[in-house]
Amino acid sequence: MLDIAFVKPALPRHGALVLPVAEDGRLEGLAQAIDTASGGAIGRALAAASFKGRKGQNCTIWAPTLEGGAQGPSRIVAIGLGKPEELTPEAVEAAGGAILPLINAEREAVIAAEALAPPLAASLAMGLLLRSYRFDRYRTTEKEEDKPKLERVAVATDAAPAAKSAWAPMLAVAEGVFLARDLVSEPPNVLNPAEMAERCRSLERLGLQVEVLGPKEMKKLGFGALLGVSQGSANEPRMVVMQWLGASGNNGGKAKKPQKPVAFIGKGVTFDTGGISIKPAAGMEEMKFDMAGAGAVIGAMAALAGRKAKVDAVGLVGLVENMPSGTAQRPGDVVKTYSGQTVEVINTDAEGRLVLADVLSYCQERFQPRFMIDLATLTGAIIISLGHEHAGLFSNDDELAQRILAAGKAVAEPCWRMPMGEAYDKQIKSDIADMKNVGGRPGGSITAAQFLQRFVNTKQGPMPWAHLDIAGTAWASKDLPVVPKGATGFGVRLLDRLVAEHYEG
Amino acid sequence: MLKVKLRRAPRLDPAVPRAIPVTEGAALAPPLAAAAEAARFTGRAGQVLDLPMPEGRVLLIGAGTPRRPLDWEMAGGAAAAAAGKAGRLAIEARGLAPGDAAAQAAGACLRAWRFTHYQEKPEPGPAALDLILDDPDAVAPHWDRAAAAVRGCLLARDLTAEPGNRLTPKEFAARLKDLSEHGIAVDVLGRKRLEEEGLGGLLAVGRAAAQGPRLAVLRWPGSIEARPIAFIGKGICFDTGGISIKPAAGMEEMRSDMAGAAACAGAMLALALRRSPAPAVAVLALAENAVGADAYRPGDILRMGSGRTVEVVDTDAEGRLALADAMHYATRRLQPRAMLDLATLTGAIVTALGHHHAGLFGNDAALLAEAGVAGEMVGEPLWPMPIGERHREDLRSDIADLKQCATGRFLPDACHAAAFLREFAGDRPWAHLDIAGVARRAEAAALGPKGPSGFGVRLLDKLVSLYFEEPEHH
Numbered sequence: 001m002l003d004i005a006f007v008k009p010a011l012p013r014h015g016a017l018v019l020p021v022a023e024d025g026r027l028e029g030l031a032q033a034i035d036t037a038s039g040g041a042i043g044r045a046l047a048a049a050s051f052k053g054r055k056g057q058n059c060t061i062w063a064p065t066l067e068g069g070a071q072g073p074s075r076i077v078a079i080g081l082g083k084p085e086e087l088t089p090e091a092v093e094a095a096g097g098a099i100l101p102l103i104n105a106e107r108e109a110v111i112a113a114e115a116l117a118p119p120l121a122a123s124l125a126m127g128l129l130l131r132s133y134r135f136d137r138y139r140t141t142e143k144e145e146d147k148p149k150l151e152r153v154a155v156a157t158d159a160a161p162a163a164k165s166a167w168a169p170m171l172a173v174a175e176g177v178f179l180a181r182d183l184v185s186e187p188p189n190v191l192n193p194a195e196m197a198e199r200c201r202s203l204e205r206l207g208l209q210v211e212v213l214g215p216k217e218m219k220k221l222g223f224g225a226l227l228g229v230s231q232g233s234a235n236e237p238r239m240v241v242m243q244w245l246g247a248s249g250n251n252g253g254k255a256k257k258p259q260k261p262v263a264f265i266g267k268g269v270t271f272d273t274g275g276i277s278i279k280p281a282a283g284m285e286e287m288k289f290d291m292a293g294a295g296a297v298i299g300a301m302a303a304l305a306g307r308k309a310k311v312d313a314v315g316l317v318g319l320v321e322n323m324p325s326g327t328a329q330r331p332g333d334v335v336k337t338y339s340g341q342t343v344e345v346i347n348t349d350a351e352g353r354l355v356l357a358d359v360l361s362y363c364q365e366r367f368q369p370r371f372m373i374d375l376a377t378l379t380g381a382i383i384i385s386l387g388h389e390h391a392g393l394f395s396n397d398d399e400l401a402q403r404i405l406a407a408g409k410a411v412a413e414p415c416w417r418m419p420m421g422e423a424y425d426k427q428i429k430s431d432i433a434d435m436k437n438v439g440g441r442p443g444g445s446i447t448a449a450q451f452l453q454r455f456v457n458t459k460q461g462p463m464p465w466a467h468l469d470i471a472g473t474a475w476a477s478k479d480l481p482v483v484p485k486g487a488t489g490f491g492v493r494l495l496d497r498l499v500a501e502h503y504e505g
Numbered sequence: 506m507l508k509v510k511l512r513r514a515p516r517l518d519p520a521v522p523r524a525i526p527v528t529e530g531a532a533l534a535p536p537l538a539a540a541a542e543a544a545r546f547t548g549r550a551g552q553v554l555d556l557p558m559p560e561g562r563v564l565l566i567g568a569g570t571p572r573r574p575l576d577w578e579m580a581g582g583a584a585a586a587a588a589g590k591a592g593r594l595a596i597e598a599r600g601l602a603p604g605d606a607a608a609q610a611a612g613a614c615l616r617a618w619r620f621t622h623y624q625e626k627p628e629p630g631p632a633a634l635d636l637i638l639d640d641p642d643a644v645a646p647h648w649d650r651a652a653a654a655v656r657g658c659l660l661a662r663d664l665t666a667e668p669g670n671r672l673t674p675k676e677f678a679a680r681l682k683d684l685s686e687h688g689i690a691v692d693v694l695g696r697k698r699l700e701e702e703g704l705g706g707l708l709a710v711g712r713a714a715a716q717g718p719r720l721a722v723l724r725w726p727g728s729i730e731a732r733p734i735a736f737i738g739k740g741i742c743f744d745t746g747g748i749s750i751k752p753a754a755g756m757e758e759m760r761s762d763m764a765g766a767a768a769c770a771g772a773m774l775a776l777a778l779r780r781s782p783a784p785a786v787a788v789l790a791l792a793e794n795a796v797g798a799d800a801y802r803p804g805d806i807l808r809m810g811s812g813r814t815v816e817v818v819d820t821d822a823e824g825r826l827a828l829a830d831a832m833h834y835a836t837r838r839l840q841p842r843a844m845l846d847l848a849t850l851t852g853a854i855v856t857a858l859g860h861h862h863a864g865l866f867g868n869d870a871a872l873l874a875e876a877g878v879a880g881e882m883v884g885e886p887l888w889p890m891p892i893g894e895r896h897r898e899d900l901r902s903d904i905a906d907l908k909q910c911a912t913g914r915f916l917p918d919a920c921h922a923a924a925f926l927r928e929f930a931g932d933r934p935w936a937h938l939d940i941a942g943v944a945r946r947a948e949a950a951a952l953g954p955k956g957p958s959g960f961g962v963r964l965l966d967k968l969v970s971l972y973f974e975e976p977e978h979h
Contacts, residue, residue, distance in 0.1 A: 283914065380915050385857030387917035389893040419888050423861040442942060443859025472915075 001178065002132050002153055004125050004171070006163040007110075009156040011037065015108035017073040018099055020116065020124065021053040022081045029114030030156055034076065037066045046078055055082030055091070058102060073110070077102045089123040090412060092116065094481035096127025101479075104132075104148040111155045118162035125155050126170045130482040133178055135185040169307035173496050176303030177489040183295040184474065184487035188271035188288045193230070193319035196270060196291065197238040200298055200317070206305035209243040221362065224336040225343060225354040230320035232275055232328025239359060242301045242315040246308060247504075261312040262503050263369035264301070264495055265359050267352045267376035268294025268319040275322045275348030276330055289487065290352070292474035293375035294319060296491030303496045310504045316363045318355040322348070334433045338362050339455055342433040350437045352378045353451045360455040364463060370503070371400055371464035374452065375491045376471075381444030382418075383472040390416035391473045391490065394449035396456065397464035403502055404466055404494065411493035412482055415468060418446060425450040445469050468494075506659050507585075507594075507614045508633040511641035511648060515595045521635070522562035524584035525597045526577070526609065529570050541565060550579065553587045564588070574608040575884050577601070579951040581612030586949065588617075588631045595635040598644075607647035610636045614655045615952040620666040650779050654883075654966045657775030658959035664767035665944065665957035669743030669760045673716045674791040677742055677763065681721045681770055681789070687777040694720040702834060704810040706826035707790050709817070713747065713797030720831060721766075721791055722839075723773045727784035731976045734783060735841035736773070736965060737831045739824045739848035740766025740791040747794050747820030748802050761957055762824070764944035765847035766791060768961030775966040783973040788835045790827035794820070806905045810834060811929055814905040822910040824850045825922045829929040836931045843872050843934040843973075846926065847961045848941075853918035854890075855942040862888035863943045863960065866923035869934035876936050879968035884952060885960050887938065896924040938964075 009030045011017070019031040027035050027043060035042040041064055051059040057080035066072040079102070081087060081095050103109045111128075113121040134148065157163045183191060183199065191199075197212045204210050215236050218227055223239070230237035248258040272290040273279060279287065294317035301315040329335070333345045335354070339361040343354065356374055363372060382392040391408070393415040395401035401417055408415040424446045427439030435454060439447030449467050456465040473490040476483050483489075515523055527533065527548040533541055537556065541547075546554040550569025555562060564587045568580040581596060588594040596613060598606035613634050621627035638644050664672060664680065672680075678693045685691050696717040699708050704720065711718025721740075724733070740763040745751060751759065766789040773787045801807070805817045807826065810833040815826065828846055835841055854864040863880075865887035867873045873889060880887040899911040899921060907928060911921050923937050943960045946953055953959070 381856045383915040384853045384917055385919075386891060387893060387895055387899075387920055389895045390891055416891055419858065419862055421861065424859060427859070442855050443861070444856055446859060 002129055003151060004129060004153050004155065004167070006121065006157055006160040006167060007154045008160060009112065009114055009158065012073050012108070012110040013071040015073055015110065016103040016106040017076045018103060018109055018111040019076060019078045020081050020095060020111065020113060021078055022084045022087065022115070023053040025053050025084065025115070030110070030112035034064070034072070037070065037072065038064045039067050041065070042076060051078055051080070053080045055080055056098070058098065060102060074106065087120065089120065090410065092120045092123045093127035093412065096124040097131035097482040100128050100131040104150050107149045108152045109150065109154070111153060113155050113157050116157070118157060118159045119166040121155050121157045121163045122166040122170055125153065125167060126174060127482045128153060129174050130177060131484060133181055133484055135182065135486065172306030173303040173493055175306055176299040176496065177492045179302050180295040180299030180489035180492050181487040183298065184289045184292045184489070192235040192270050192321060193238045193268070194236060196268060196294070196319050197240050200240040200242060203242065203302055203305065206302060207244070208301060208305045211241040213239040222336065222338050223358040226318050226320060226358040228329045228333065228335040228345065229322055229351040229354050232325040233321035233323040235321045237320040240317050240319065242298070244301055244305050244309070244313045246304065246310050247312045259312045260370045261314045261367055262499060263363050263367055263372045264297045264313070264315045265356060265363055265372060265374040266294030266297030266315070266317040267291070267356055267374070267378065268317045269352060269355065270319060270321050272322045272351065273324055275328050275351060276324050277347045277349040278324055279349060286475065289475050290377050291319070292377050292470060292487070292490070296375045296470070296489065296495070299489055299492035300495035303492055304499060309499055311499050313499065314363065314367050314369065316359050318359040320355055322351045337455070339457070341435065341454065344430040344433040344436040346436045347438045350448070352376050353437060353448050356452055357455045360452065361457065364457055371397070372456065373404070373466045373468065373495065375468045377474050378469045379445040379448050379471055382469040385418070385445055386416050386472060388472045388477070390414050392445050392469035393417045393466060394420055394446070394469070395466035396453060397462070397466070400464040400466050403498055407497040407501060408494045411497050413473070413490050413494040418449070420446060420449055420453065506656060507617050507631060509610050509614065509648065509652070510633070510635050511638055511644055512635050513638065513641060515635060515637050519561035520591065521593045521595050522564055522588055522591050523595045523597060524564040524566050524587065526566045526568040526580040526584070528568045537563065537565065551583070553583060555587060571605070573882065574604055575882060577605040577608035578612030578615070578884070581609030582616035582951040584609070585613040585616040585631055590629040591631060592629060593633040593635065594631045595637055597637050599637055599639045603644045603647045606636065606638055606644050607651045610634060610648060611651040611655050612952060615658060616954070618659050618662055619954065620663065620956065653778035654775045654963045656778060657771035657966060658962040660774050661764070661767040661771030661959040661962045662957040664770065665761045665764045665959070667760070669793070672742055672763070674711065674719050674742050674793060675716050677740060677791050678719045678721050681723060684723065684770065684774055684777070687774060688725070689773055689777050690724040692722040694722070702810055703808065704830040704834065705808045706810065706815065706830040707792060709801040709805065709807050710794055710823040710827045711792030713800035714793035714795035716793060718790070718792035720834060721789040723770065723787040723789070725773055725776050725781070725785045728782040729784070729974065729976050731784055732840050732842040733786045734969060734973050735835045735839055735844040736769035736785065736787040737828060737835055737844060737846035738766030738769035738787060738789040739763065739828050739850065740789045741824060741827065742791065742793045744794045744823065745796055747796055747823060748800050749819045749821040750796060751821060758945065761945055762849050763791070764849050764957065765940060765961070768847045768940070768959065768965070771959060771962035772965035775962060776969060781969055781974060783969045785969065786835065786839050786841065788831045788839070790831040792827055794823045809929070813907065813928065816902040816905040816908045818908050818910050818912060822922070824848050825925045826909060829926060832926065832929045836933055841933060844930065845876065845936045845938065845965065847938045849944050850922050850939045851919040851941055853916065854939040857890070857919060858888055858942055860942045860947065862886050864888060864890045864919050864939035865936065866890050866892055866939070867936035868927055868930055869936070872934040872936050875972050876964070876968055879971060880964045883963040883967050885964040890920060890923070892920060892924045892927060896920040900925055
């Protein structure tokens, strides 16, 4: 991970100097200093390149000659921030992300952020850091010159202490995002359910309580749906329960009465062949990311613990591998879920909802949470519905849905609300069981959500619940402002922001 | 449509079943009360109890807890469905507010519609309705207004039900010309004028068919000083897919690929019948997307009416080409104050929303909200869908101004289609309703039998009556 520091402004003598400039803004601080030191050459070069500080603009000036032959940076990168009145944290973050590819060949960089308020300086660093993620664990022959070099970034600000205190929680969240991206990037022969559970256990170092349940325990509990999915695989399933008692317990002082926790549930199919209803070969390798919902939940729990959030939160992930084999579940099988409801399995490739069904009811029964949010790469239909910009949001609670929409918007993880209703629920009626696991092509993502909703028990009163179908947003096929191509970690920042905005203190 | 009589008392004819709507928990007269209790009839919406009585059948219709006229329409629809083979039906509406009484008749007419044009001996069913009222004179104006929207809706269904060999572009245009008897001015542009207008999208789509494409322009003058609201309809009389031909299974349903145009025509009729003060226009792109030696091809580049060039990727994404030219024509020639297009446009919207919402896209938050309100009121619900930056980016072409659709797996084609259309909306407030999932009913529902739904007619009529009958919109 990049080393990011907030320092007092001083001109660097090597590496990159980054000048974030607002539209029609003057060069100030370090920018002005380097301009002066170069005898006004920087300003003239920017003018010659028609650099106006517009959003998306950038301009690189190589090895400027400084007066008196002083040693200076090997490149100066000006980056446009856009209109001053539009300098939102999101916009600054995106600008930070855009800086990264321009300086990745330098070992060190200084960013002249004096003109930005301390929290915005931290946002700029956050964008840069998030964009710098790289998963190169399995590259053994990459040439040295092809590798990114950037190791240290110093953000120059006159208010370093204030920027640092804004930065500390952001760094914890970035670590959560990177954890999620690592998990999603790992190949399925490495990251099987047991290995994924081990990685959860390693989060105990952050103060999380981690329990891991294996097939025996889940059989005893009656997780017939989850176990049905996993029964075709040589890799045993796991369910991991992570608890962060930031409001009542773990926060240093003495334990207080536990609050009703917020609850996050993730789908963790470490590889999804489709099972007997096997998928077409083309693109099947992508199905390693069918655990991205669980990855996001794990990342979010790490983020909350890492920044010592004042909240009680639980994260539950159902980890299975969906394989075809002699012991695999068949279309036509009927399974009994933890809730007691039965499901006719029509399509073994609609397995995620089976896994989530057991985990959702278990979570609700055990923790009586304030709300439940599940994240899952659940349906191809959500990609056909919305594409890759928005995750599908389904909810039985308007307030929770609004909060999720707002949180997602603030952290570049946008969601789009989708409808639910009785008419759609009818599509999953079964002739033999309480429901079937698919409802046909029409409204395919909606019927999946209706299925999940049947495992949200509202008999004891309202249970706010939301389901995020992240099948279209878990993986980026090209670079995005704060996400390099590949695993996005979608959901980590959204959940963290949701908690920070509404459920702490 | 049912022949509706507003009457003070039921006929004394045992062959005419009498439907009595019962709100949930309402008390019934003694002989009915006992039967209802025995049959556990409580008045819940959807319940029907068919009671043979000496004076004729009595149909108890569960009306639930009606809050809106729409709920009374559904009760009326249930009554029509329960009438079975009876040729005449009476519905009890005494004691109801005039608007609710009229709503029952509207619902019955919508539910009782059938398309028997090509059947020698259609199944018997209701053809007439007696609406039993305290004061027929008080209900009459309400009924006239409701009936206008119903007639518009049923026109749309009739058109949509017609097969491709009957309702050709030429025949569709001829049927539209019949609307002039209601005060609607109808102008039909044939190939020559389309060429003069440069509508290369519509011309390409209709090129291979034996009957050429047409653009039908309907104008209702209204009576207020205002620019018109414009309805733009996709009217593909039959859609084979063209060179990107569709699979055979289910292709027969493609006769209803003109449901958007039919809905616009129906809405115009509704406005004219009720003498709406709002000026309105409809621009309907009529064509058959056929295969043929001169068919347009994937890879072709078309110059659209707006002057933009479009790279064709899939000849089965023809609707957006035809609509784009119709939208351009409307913005250029008719200066609408708002524009709504209706189209059975994409399979993707069916995957997204199924059969219970139409997809709603657009460029104007106020207009979208208004369309949503109107849809809720008439039981034609819409669901807002996004047009994202990525959707537009996906339409970048290497060779033309834009591609007509994207390529690859799992494509959000409904969003892509909307992003495409937006390029032709200019700066007009514009809403796009993708009705591919709702234009036909797979099974009978409260307000219609299996088959064409006429979705959109009542929505547009309601939208106009709520928001466009004053000179200033918004």
